[in-house]
Amino acid sequence: MRTVALAAAVVGLWGAAALPAAAQGGSDGLGQPISAFAEPQRVPVIYDGAQRGYVEWQKDPDTASGRKGDSIRVCDTYSGDGRGVEARLIVNGVVDRVATTQGHNAPYCSPWKSGDLTEDKGYIAKVYTMSNNVFTFAGDMHVTA
Numbered sequence: 001m002r003t004v005a006l007a008a009a010v011v012g013l014w015g016a017a018a019l020p021a022a023a024q025g026g027s028d029g030l031g032q033p034i035s036a037f038a039e040p041q042r043v044p045v046i047y048d049g050a051q052r053g054y055v056e057w058q059k060d061p062d063t064a065s066g067r068k069g070d071s072i073r074v075c076d077t078y079s080g081d082g083r084g085v086e087a088r089l090i091v092n093g094v095v096d097r098v099a100t101t102q103g104h105n106a107p108y109c110s111p112w113k114s115g116d117l118t119e120d121k122g123y124i125a126k127v128y129t130m131s132n133n134v135f136t137f138a139g140d141m142h143v144t145a
Helices: none
Strands: 004-006 041-047 050-058 071-076 084-091 094-100 122-131 134-144
Touching: 041 122, 041 134, 050 084, 050 122, 050 134, 071 084, 071 094, 084 134
Parallel strands: 004 134
Antiparallel strands: 004 041, 041 050, 050 071, 084 094, 084 122, 122 134
16 A cells, blocks of 8 residues: 655754644644744655655745745655655645646756745645656645745
């Protein structure tokens, strides 16, 4: 049986486990807690028991790196499996932007997909793995603009 999961992890000095439960944010829909405040936020994507890549969210602009704010990208780090990673940011019930590794060999990171969003508002990115245009839901990533 194949399993797909969006594992919770945060880039930075603090991990979700070190936070009080109230600060950890919600769940990714698969029982994994998601922290919603560290920037950039990175969440690994697990498929069939192995990490296949990750999704990153950049809330505010990072002038040192040139990253714009309210940005999402995906990275496929697992070569040889024929699968990619895709994230679809949902705004007001519709897909606002898509970051995908489709059509590229791993390792590969998509370009950052940016656009201005209402500050301090929460959003959900639907995350998938895909192969041959068949998408497998991996979980929800909760982010804040």
